[in-house]
Amino acid sequence: MMPLALDILLACILLLVFVVDLLLPAEDKRGIAVVACAGALITLAASFVLDVQGTAFGGAFVNDAVALYLKRVFLAAGALGVLIGMDHADRFFPRRQGEYHLLVLSSLLGMTLLASARELIFIVVSFELMSMPLYVLAAMRKSERSAEAALKLYLVGAVSSVVTLYGLSLLFAAAGTTMLSGVTAAAKAGNPMVVPGLVITLAGLGFKIGVVPFHMWVPDTYEGAPTPFVAFLSVAPKAAGFAALIRIFIEALPGQKATWAPAVIVMCVITMVVGNVLAIPQTSVKRLLAYSGIGQMGTMLLGIGLVTPDGLGMLLFYLVAYLFTNMGAFAVASVIEDASGSDHLDAFKGLSRRNPGLAMAMLLFLLSLGGIPFVAGFWAKVGVFVAAYRAGYVWIVVLGAVLAVVSVFYYMRVARSIYMERPVAGTEGRVPMALSMKAAVTVACVGVVGVGLYPAPFVETALAAARALMG
């Protein structure tokens, strides 16, 4: 089977969604989401059935174990993202919901390509293919807040793309070729252009995944953009950013780790501290999740900074846990926001009486974000910390464990609103949920608990992939 099969399949589904959008009447376009979701799932299933390992375009495109693992994460996130957005899109922009799902899928295509890209221009192009649709998606609501969020995302995204491009051009200048293997050779030869190229690229990608000090756009964008889209935005593009980091830094430049690894470690420590501390005073749940997400990014970045197979493998596993957890949490926030028009902590008050199932689900997601045992997030956090310990960073393990306790404090504030407070006057009624949203939250819950109870297959695959990449 050819290595490009999955991406081609996804592109075909993209076109199919386009055609379905044209065929469906303007009044009822709900079928599109079903096609898009099914398409992502079929591609996901195909990744298990088809043998797509191998290279194409003279090594510029590669489907190795890491690429395949990341693609599965992206596809699962895409399918879940479409499912979460299905009802919201139908209610708030019914005539344009075709565009919504189409854009999600094209962004997804950019990600799957990015996971396999081993050539500088390929990396840039797929990165843009992923990013452009996101800017449009953030503005989907056409409200002032939504437009502001989109503009911030766009400006930051554009600037970071330029910065990344500049960094990559320096790497090209050093290597004389756009292939990453050439960059590796240049680095080995000690070309002086490699180091500045590296640093600038790191900054550009840092913007994308929102690590401190490049994190300012994250809370504002999350707060203003349509919440179901944020569920997708907070997971999949971040994972794609890590994909680029893995390709450029871990795969191509492990020999230079003395230069970049300390910088990454410093960034990740600052990010962990800042994200977790700034999350404490938040009263908007979306902002709280945004800051906590920044903290989580810091922990994940540790997987890159360690430059060990364990670290990389645990980062890959973390993405799976984060996928279910964070998308689930934003899905719940979306339900609450659509029901009460606010994502303030007050809107969550008494949720355990207004919708016990939803309250239970949110509690699971919060536990998982906090790294509490028997839900997915625990294994992810512990895995990264075990890897850090093995690499000799005992102080980071201590710091991370302390910050995990801090994070539990603010997650508990949400849990407290849900379980220990009475509903605010006027919101006593049952919180309604569309069928698609019920399905999405259920899937996320099953994912969080399933991975939490039996992490072995995910961990083993991730570690095997990481070991294959790093030798």
Added chain:
Amino acid sequence: MHLLTLIVLAPFIAAMVIIALPDRARAATRLVAITGAGVSLAGAIATILQYDLARGGLQMQKVVPLVPSLGISYAVAVDGWSLSLLLLTGIILFAGCWASWTVKDRDRDFYVLLLVLSAGVFGVFVSLDMFVFFLFYEIAVLPMYLLIGIWGSTKKVEIQGPLAPFLKRLDIGGREYAAMKLTLMLLMGSAFILVGILALYMAGGGKTFNMELLRGNMVMSRDTQLWVFPALWVGFGTLAGLFPFHTWSPDGHAAAPTAVSMLHAGVLMKLGAFGVIRVGMVMLPEGAQAWALVVGIVASINVVYGAFSAMSQKDLKYIIAYSSVSHMGVVMLGAATLTVSGWNGAVFQMFAHGIMTGAFFALVGLIYEKSHTRDVASMGGFAKFMPGISVVFTLGCLSSLGLPGTAGFVAEFLVFLGAYKSAHGWWMLPGILGAFITAIYVLKATRQIFWGPFPEGRFEHLEDARGTEWVAISMLAVCLVLFGFWPNLALTGVDKATVEYLSRVVGTSVAAAGPALVP
């Protein structure tokens, strides 16, 4: 089915069944909970009967790999220590389910959390794999947040400490403050534990978390042990009420509903002490020996300070809560002696204090339900209206101050004997001082509540325990006396395990002492 797994799973399965029950099925909820607890208790008794005392050591082992590449497996077994502690947990859980009969608000959720928590406790006592041990430990600690936050007493808990202004601004007060303080302090302890466990894991080459396998291939220098031991000591110690990390305990126990206080003071604090001894001391012999003096001094402070604090309290629940801090100090003191009688005493004190404090909290719950006050000064002469309660309460007090014939005596005697025989004989003094102060405050409280002058016009409606209320307190009272007169029921097994583990710590084989000491 494997017996130990059954003990761990029974409460969990009961919790799942309760979730599936309809909302209004109050009687069924209680029935299922009590059945689940009963199965665990029966399982614990069956384990004791099946355990081959003559052979000793770890028995009924079962190992199921969970994450092979990290060396994590579900590995369970029992030794002489876990036998008694399983029995204790079974008794307290069973009694606690009966004592919660009167919970009305959202009782289904209450029982679910209570049972899940107990599954965690059972898991800790039988786990050989440190990682799974840690998992169960967290399960046992975390439901507490919701249990106290939702069903806790509405009485105001004063916010204190450096974070007070900040917490007040976030509008966190009362039982929620107590719940949050407890959870965060215990999680901070967990952070230390995790680091300690990882250090042990790496010392074994990062291949297994199984304590028995680690023992064979673990190479850890003395210097490393010197910092890993305090991490585990403080981490687990936080849950055991270690001074100065004990402050969550009085607030938490005072704010918690009856059954939760029973389980928390009766069993959960023992998890901490058990962790210090089983993981900290047994796995890190050199660290334990080097730190024994500090552990003993802090334990002495615990004993005396806890007793003095208890003496100055006016709220009945706070008195009991501080007495727990004092009595857990006795456990840690016994552990620090590194002698056979000291360790036997420590483990037996865990058992005796668990039963005793469980009985106390059940009684306080009853007294509060009937008199609607916990202020000792406003009570008096209750014995006239509640003779049964007053008898059990007095019995608990006698055990608390260590009267011969009660379980408390055997435990404290063994610990003091161990202290005397240890390298630091003076440790006996704070222990005896603590017991002396305990005698003052428990007798004072009993006299005031039950025998003092009856305040007119306020408590005429009082009545004795009725129906289901009897179950918990009577079974706990029977245990207090039974194990006071016949401590060898538990001590024979405890002694077996002590001899084996202690000889690993001190490096030479030690002679069994228990049966000779307690004829």
